[in-house]
Amino acid sequence: MMPHCVRYAAGCSSRRATRARRWRPGPIKLFVSIWGSAVSILGYPSRRLIACGLLSLLLLVGIASAGEKTGKKLDYLSLAALLIQDGNFERADSALASIDSSREDLDRKRYYTLRGLVDLKLQRNAEAVEHLQAAQQAGQTDAILHVYLAQAWYGLQEYRKALAAIEASAETGAAIAGVVLLKAQLHWQLGEHDAAWAALEEGERRFADNVAFPRQQVFRLIQLGLYQKAMAKGLDYLDRFDASARDYVAIGSAMRQAGQAQTALSILEPARLRFPDDEKALLALARTYADLGRLNSAANLLELAAIINPDYLIDAAELRRRAGQPLRALYLNSQARDQKKKYKQRLALLLQMEDFSRAAGMEEALYRAGLLEDEKIRYALAYAAFKAGEFERAEAQLSTLRKAALFKKATALRKAMASCRDERWRCL
Numbered sequence: 001m002m003p004h005c006v007r008y009a010a011g012c013s014s015r016r017a018t019r020a021r022r023w024r025p026g027p028i029k030l031f032v033s034i035w036g037s038a039v040s041i042l043g044y045p046s047r048r049l050i051a052c053g054l055l056s057l058l059l060l061v062g063i064a065s066a067g068e069k070t071g072k073k074l075d076y077l078s079l080a081a082l083l084i085q086d087g088n089f090e091r092a093d094s095a096l097a098s099i100d101s102s103r104e105d106l107d108r109k110r111y112y113t114l115r116g117l118v119d120l121k122l123q124r125n126a127e128a129v130e131h132l133q134a135a136q137q138a139g140q141t142d143a144i145l146h147v148y149l150a151q152a153w154y155g156l157q158e159y160r161k162a163l164a165a166i167e168a169s170a171e172t173g174a175a176i177a178g179v180v181l182l183k184a185q186l187h188w189q190l191g192e193h194d195a196a197w198a199a200l201e202e203g204e205r206r207f208a209d210n211v212a213f214p215r216q217q218v219f220r221l222i223q224l225g226l227y228q229k230a231m232a233k234g235l236d237y238l239d240r241f242d243a244s245a246r247d248y249v250a251i252g253s254a255m256r257q258a259g260q261a262q263t264a265l266s267i268l269e270p271a272r273l274r275f276p277d278d279e280k281a282l283l284a285l286a287r288t289y290a291d292l293g294r295l296n297s298a299a300n301l302l303e304l305a306a307i308i309n310p311d312y313l314i315d316a317a318e319l320r321r322r323a324g325q326p327l328r329a330l331y332l333n334s335q336a337r338d339q340k341k342k343y344k345q346r347l348a349l350l351l352q353m354e355d356f357s358r359a360a361g362m363e364e365a366l367y368r369a370g371l372l373e374d375e376k377i378r379y380a381l382a383y384a385a386f387k388a389g390e391f392e393r394a395e396a397q398l399s400t401l402r403k404a405a406l407f408k409k410a411t412a413l414r415k416a417m418a419s420c421r422d423e424r425w426r427c428l
Contacts, residue, residue: 077107080114089121108138113145120148125155143172147179159186177207184216193224211241215250222254230255231263238267245275249284256284261291272301279308295323303332314341317349326353339369347380359384360393379406382413391417 076095083092096115099106116132119125129152132145146169153162163186166173173179184199197220204213214237221230234251237243248271255264268285275281282305289298302316313336320329330349336342343365350359363372363381371377382397394417398410 077111077114080118081110084114084117084121089118093118093122109135109140111135112138113140113142116145116148116152120152120155123155125152128152129156143169147173147176150179150182154182154186159189162186163190174206177203177210177212180206181212181216188220193220196220211237211243214240215247218251219254222258222260225258227255227258227260227263231266234267245271245278245281248275249278249280252288253284256288256291261288264288265292277308279305282308283312290319295319296325299323299325306332310335310337314338314345317345321349321352340371343369344371344377347377347384351380351384354387356384356387360388360390363393375401375403375406379409382410386413386417389420391421 076098080092080095083089083095092114096111096118099111101108101111112131112135116128116130116135119128119131129149132149132152136145146165150162150165150169150173153159153165163183166179166183166186169179173183180199180203184196184203187193187196187199197217200213200217200220203210204217207213214233218230218234218237221227221233234255238247238251241247248267252264252268252271255261255267265285265288268281268288271278271281272285282301286298286301286305289295289301296319299316299319302312302319306312306316313332317329317332317336320326320332326349330346330353333342333346333349336345343362347359347362347366350356350362360381366372366377366381372381378397378400382394385391385394385397394413398413401407401410
């Protein structure tokens with residue numbers, strides 16, 4: 001049987017049908033009318049009511065098709081503008097692609113501006129330049145267009161052209177913090193450090209509450225090797241702007257990477273106290289301690305980090321190994337989850353501890369982990385077997401080696417095994 005709403009629609013009198021042909025309600029009004037009729041007949045809620053709703057939507061599609069037949073065309077240009085405003089750049093791109101750019105009545109100024117903006121957002125920088133320049137040729141005079149061009153030129157690494165576009169944007173660009181930052185970046189990329197610094201100072205004066213300008217000044221001072229000034233500026237920045245753990249880590253890590261590990265501690269140790277549960281702050285401080293040779297302090301921090309993320313157990317074990325604590329390293333290694341890293345590190349630890357029998361006995365575990373494809377691992381196993389007095393086992397590993405450097409080592413190890421067979425007391 002047909003749903004009630006379909007039978008109801010089929011039972012309309014011819015007189016009503018005639019009036020319907022003379023008067024067409026809008027799609028929303030028609031949907032509400034059909035839905036209301038269905039509710040009155042079926043009650044609410046009902047599966048049959050849902051079916052009627054779907055039928056109503058089909059009627060709306062029919063109305064849209066009828067609208068096309070009347071000659072009314074969708075305004076793709078306005079649609080694209082709305083989609084851009086909502087951040088739907090892919091759909092805006094499709095809408096703009098539906099426009100015939102050869103139409104005489106096309107608003108080319110607006111069309112090419114929108115095309116250029118969509119290209120820019122979709123990182124099609126060359127096309128963005130082409131369309132934005134076409135918009136200018138069509139009469140677009142809005143200064144913001146120069147800002148868009150600067151971004152596109154920057155994406156193409158045309159830094160001088162990007163600077164020229166920023167200059168052309170005049171006060172419009174100067175009033176946007178991001179544009180001033182871009183100006184400083186462009187000067188820096190061109191090696192014009194004084195101009196870059198001047199742009200950052202200008203931005204700091206004009207946008208006093210924007211943290212990006214003093215933050216960039218800190219990193220630029222570090223890059224210039226002016227570490228004392230960078231330290232002073234960094235501490236001032238961290239104090240003034242109620243900085244996050246990320247800020248402390250960024251500045252401290254930049255100092256460490258510049259070879260100023262001791263200075264980095266002045267920033268990262270307070271971060272550790274202020275943000276005790278922050279994983280990145282722990283790691284940054286651990287790396288700094290390791291650079292300074294304070295391996296136990298670094299390992300302690302990594303063990304704490306491993307409570308948050310067990311992936312750090314391998315690194316903590318490595319630091320314990322380097323600190324001369326192989327048993328603690330072996331314990332941490334036993335808790336690691338990454339099987340390949342775990343077994344590779346364990347083999348190295350057992351060799352360092354001269355526990356050759358246990359090292360040689362790892363062959364099956366190394367095979368299961370897929371590590372025997374590495375010839376260095378096979379040679380290490382062969383050496384462990386040799387030191388454990390298991391010459392046949394050692395030879396089985398040596399016979400698989402093909403790399404020239406390891407082949408030479410294998411030859412030397414075979415000579416040592418031959419000597420041991422003749423005079424075993426020499427190898428005890």
